[in-house]
Amino acid sequence: MRPLITVENLSMVFDGKTVIKDLSFTLAEGEILGIIGRSGAGKTVLMHLLRGVDQPPTGGRVLYHIAACDGCEYVTIGSHEGTACPRCGALLKSIDVDFWNPDNEGMKRRIMLRNAIMFQRTFALYGNDRVIDNVLKALDDVSFPSHKAVSRAADLVDQVRLSHRMMHIARDLSGGEKQRVVLARQLAKEPFCLFADEPTGTLDPKTASIVHQVLKESAEETGMAMVVTSHFSQILEDIVHRAILLDDGAIKAIGTPAEVTEVFMQGYHDDEQFGAIEVGEEIMRARELSKRYVSLDRGLIRAVDLVDLSVNRKEILGIIGTSGAGKTTLSKMIAGILEPTSGDLIAKVGDEWVDMTKPGFEFRGRAKQYIGLLHQEYDLFPHRTVLDNLTDAIGLEFPKELAMRKAIITLKMAGFTTEKSKEILERLPGTLSEGERHRVALAQVLIREPHVVVLDEPTGTMDLITKVDVKHSIMHSREEMEETFIIVSHDMDFVRDTCDRCALMRFGKIVKVGPTAEVLAEVTEQERQTMAAE
16 A cells, blocks of 8 residues: 555653654555553654644644645545645645654645544533534535535535434533544544544443444545554454554554554553551531422432432542443532532531531531542633642742642542652643643642542543543552542442442432442343443
């Protein structure tokens, strides 16, 4: 196959730390290349260098082998040389472009216009508009003929298997559906290469497989090349032709998906031991706690209905249940974000019990400052350094020396080594891997020194190795900071391996609470399948 991109001796250094080390490989026209590696391997940095985002490489080159039109700005794959430009009719000429050479800024811009990118966690949709309108706006952005736009938009929606959601409001879609709308918007550009950075990193395995299949079919139908990064080895088996394993910024293996996956999983084990924890006294208690809403179309909704629950110091408590069971609403009341409709909710602050059902600084406000909440869709400030994200950006005022000391200590509690903690302080979140950003987000919660930390779906659908990293960060935090954790999750394996006790919710009620193994035994097969698909 004819090469589309050639990477030659590519290197990238951030603040004296080499994060991409002398990489060389090619991407052929129409090829789907998978780049896999653990958190911090350098996948996202490499993707940005291939796409043309952020900073130029410290060394090496990225060469694009394309066909360009002299009559207009159209560019396409090199094998189209000698054919007529589809826009102006002029002859397309073959050219090799040194992508990051400052003298080639104009050609770089033209190439980027014909490339597309999908980021994880960033759906980039018009949330209040319908699916079809989102795609129509993407077509308008590329000046697609207006009299053909509706038909083309419908074709794109059908291509990503969302014809049954065409008139839905985008914000009301599931994560997997939103990701497919993003893909339809990107396909509207008719790209010759699509860069997908962890496109299914927050989706459950079943939904991820659907998105993988749509990506593969889209590449096959359009002939576009694709580069897909992931820490999720399933994506290699589902869609890619060839795979690269990155390890600490270097290529550790390159070959077939099966060959690379085998190397990726070599030596995997979870043998870190944690000391026995003596759970302390009760520090939070809910009695007949309820949250009700009134909906015009559904009437009275009992989101949480007469719940009784206690939380003990230093324990890790899991809250599980299918979508709509009430676990997220319950966790938001525990975190002080939602006010209960009725019932009792008290939290221990020092030696005093504080009533969280009452507003005001002496009541819910007082308890809330000692409760941290980490959403699944956490949001670090992208243009602030890790140090700023842990201090200035969240209103913590420390002298510089103390801020650095406190940040390093907290990053260690979140699972980083001392050396890694120091190395990332002045880096931007975008230069970190997904797993590293998750740990920084946890550190952002821990640095406020909460007594209780509520984690909303902390693992998403991470691969097995990254889930172990998250488990270890939680365990380290409990050991070192005597933290109490409440974990809301649909991941039964993670709950089993991490939580001391567990509460199972159905239809707003807690139907069983107790040791994790006992509660998990009460989960029905239908519930397991439903939670696996959420």
